[in-house]
Amino acid sequence: MPDSLPQTLYATFAAKIDAALGALEMEGALPPGSDRASVSVEPPRDPAHGDLSTNAAMVLAREAKTNPRALAEKIVAKLEGDPLVSSAEIVGPGFINLRLSDANWLHELSAIERLGGDYGRSARGHDRRVNIEYVSANPTGPMHMGHCRGAVVGDALAALLEFAGHQVVREYYVNDAGSQVQTLARSVHLRYREALGEAVGAIPEGLYPGDYLVPVGQALAAEFGGRYAAAPEGEWLDLFRERAVAAMMAMIRSDLALLGIVHNVFASEAELQRAGKPEAAEAWLREHDLVYDGVLEAPKGKTLEDWEAVELPLFRSTSFGDDQDRPIRKSDGSWTYFGADLAYHMQKAEGVDAMIDIWGADHAGTVKRIKAAVAALGEGGGQNGRGPIPFDVKLVQMVQLLRDGEPVKMSKRSGSFVTLADVVEEVGKDVVRFTMLTRKPEAQMEFDFAKVVEASKDNPVFYVQYAHARIRSTLRKAGAEGLGPDAGALDRLGADELALVKLAAQFPRAVEAAAEAREPHRIAFYLYDLAAGFHAFWNMGNDDPAKRIIRLEEPALTGARLFLAERVAQVIRNGLGILGVQAVEEL
RNA sequence: GCGCCCGUAGCUCAGCUGGAUAGAGCACCAGACUACGAAUCUGGGGGCCGGAGGUUCGAAUCCUUCCGGGCGCACCA
Structure with a gap:
């Protein structure tokens, strides 16, 4: 991905403010090298406060040995001459609120047209290679709903990071050795x-x-x-x-394909062991005194009658924040799950700059040890000479399945679990994916069959898809009248349209924020807001025909509104694309 | 007993890594359809952000502690 992607409006203004601060440093109004990490440039929650707001004066006042409002005056003086800024005012404790000229926003509209499916794409990831391991269900049966959330979240995260400029490896660890x-x-x-x-x-x-x-x-x-x-x-x-x-x-691959999920790498635990990776890891860790032979304490809070003390090779995970050192081999000499997993992470780390694991919450207890292992493998420059690499474990909480409010019974023992394939068949891939992303992953969620298939505005999937379908339908209808999107008269657009433009223009920022936080659900919520904005705009036409998109008596205005609508649809498509949900032409 | 996650409107959930008067949907109340797609929309009421301390210009957000719920606490996987 090229680094030459055009800057978004928000990035442009962040740079302007940064430049203003730089100039103040030169003048001595700010100490050189002041810490700007917590300076934010973002749209204020309340649109009445303008288009952009920065806290720069409040954050830097102390360093500048002045009060926020005095510093704000100086920053504003630097920004006021900018032709793209229509007003800059200081409010409250020292916020600087900027209003951008309408031309800015109309320009952004054209940018969406020019970039099309690439609008919102970012180079922020700098092509860093990220390995995301997700699903990794034991190969002992078909995918069931317990696996579903992690699968969707991992897949959406992969697409999100790709869109934000990372090289992503989608990996599945096959536990075929235990x-x-x-x-x-x-x-x-x-x-x-x-x-x-x-x-x-x-x-x-x-x-x-x-x-x-x-x-x-x-x-x-x-x-x-x-x-x-x-x-x-x-x-x-x-x-x-x-x-x-x-x-x-x-079978698992075909189940995943139903959700549109395709992994790049299937890593076999058995192969890993045949290749002697765990032995290599153990040897390296012993060299660095990170593995020793010792005896585990009896587990507390549990009554284990058959507990006996045995000497085992233990990894010093307590040195890296774990509660207990962890055995890497069993008493028969074979590898524990952890021992093999440690070697597996060492293997994964070889070719990438960062790793993310998506796990079910039932594995929460083992997060510390694997994080400890990855940290240990980076000790003293590390096994691969590159030091520790960033590693994150994302836990997704359980999904409670409901049918008309009643819990759906699942019993693994009897084999009567709800399979993923059944659910996708019943409610559809788009519904499953979107629904799984309308809650932050670390919160427990309910999945009610009756509710998720409902075609009403209560159902976010439908609401977003409806906005897209409505726009496409309007474009078709206009086309039949010989009208089409036309950027020639964008200056005819008024405040109501500009509000919608501003909403659409936040997409790149939403992508960057979601990628930064590694939270794909934010894209789902953003799309809901954008859809709501469009529906609200549409509904103005119910009361006032002059506000309808198609106005046969005003072809120039109609062209401009169709142009706007088409850009909104584009942003919805781009966002749904990240989530792996189809943007439909009609419902 | 210990660890991790969660606690925000009656319900289901957001809250942009510390910003301005805490938001949305459902439900409730009052209105709006001979339609650019009413599969909806407009307005209204409703909050000790679980409790208590702390950090600072500023806390739902960070720290400590307690309360409540979930998950886990094997040489399993």
């Missing part, structure tokens, strides 16, 4: 015997009972006949595990 996939292999073996005609009866406790394993067993029966039916486990376990995992991953 005991769960052995259980899977045994479950498949049972289905295999069943496919050969054996009466297997009820699926025993401890094995996976789901019907989705039946075709896997049938395929193995077709391929190998009765060869492994009575064979000892050692002869078939690895083979069945590999086949079963492959089948599960194929």
Whole structure:
């Protein structure tokens, strides 16, 4: 992505204010090198306060050894000569409120047209490579709704960071080495015997009972006949595990595809172990005295009768903020989940500048140790000589499924969970994705089937899509009358239209803020606001026909309004694109 | 017992990394449809931002502590 993307209006003015502060430093009104990190330039909450507001005078007054209003006077003096500024005033404790000339806003409208699908795209990420690991569900069955939120949030975050100028790797960690996939292999073996005609009866406790394993067993029966039916486990376990995992991953990929999610990398834990990555990590950590052989304390607050003290290789996670040192190997010498995961993060860190993991809240307890591990791997320049790299774990809270207000029962044991595929089929991909993004991820949420499919303004997905469809419909209708968008008479637009322009012009800022905070849900809320702004504009035409977009008797004004409407639709498309939701032509 | 997350209008939730008089939808009350798409809109009432301290020009936002809810606390994954 080019660095030469045109600056947004907000960035332009942030630069102007920065320049004004620089000039004041030169003049000695401000101490040189003053800290401008907390200087903000943003639209005020109340539009009556102008188009832009900065707190610069309040933040810097102390350093300048003066009071905020006096400093504000000096800053305003620098800005007043600017032709793009129509007014600058000092209010309250020292805010500087700017009003921009109408030409600025109309210019922004043209910028949206010129940039089209790239409007809002930013170079702020500086092409930094970011690895986002999300979903990473165990390959033991189809995707269910428990996985859904993390999948959507991770995918939207990936798109958001890409839009904000990062190179993104979408990664899925396949846990194909632990005991769960052995259980899977045994479950498949049972289905295999069943496919050969054996009466297997009820699926025993401890094995996976789901019907989705039946075709896997049938395929193995077709391929190998009765060869492994009575064979000892050692002869078939690895083979069945590999086949079963492959089948599960194929199923998971197709489930994810229903949501429009495609990962770039599927990293296998088994391969990681075959390649000796955990050993390499352990050796390096031992060299740096970050792994030692020790004995764990008995867990507190839990009564474990069969607790016995055993010496294990422990990682010094307490040195990095964890509550307890964590074993990387079990007493039989095999790797713990954490030991392998530590090596996995070391591997991921090799090719990127930052890492983000999206986890379910039920794994919250293991965040500290993995953060400790990544920090440790950067010790003293680090394993790869690049020091610690920024690493963030985002937790998404559980989703409570409701049907008409009643909780939907899910039991993993009986295999009766609500699959993602069923839900997508019932309510649609766009509804699932948007709904998952209308709440901040760390808050618990409810997902009520009855409510999310409702086609009314109570449903944000619908409300946003309706705005887009309405605009497209209006453009079609105008086209039938021989009218179309025309930038020739934009000066005919009045205050009501400008308010809408200002809303649309905030999109680039919304993208940057959301990317900075790594919170894709902010885009969903921004789109809701923009849609609301458009609907409000539209409704003025109900009471006053002079405010309708299409005015056959005023073709020039109609052209300008259609031009505005088309730009609003463009911004909605760009925003929905980040969220992976389709912008529909009609409902 | 310990750790993490959450607590904002009656309900569901925002609140732009500390800014100005805390917002939106639902619900409630009063109005508006021979329609550029009423699948909606306009106006109104409704708040100790869980409580109490602290930090500073300024706190829903940051710190401490308590209360309430959720998740977790294996050599599991």
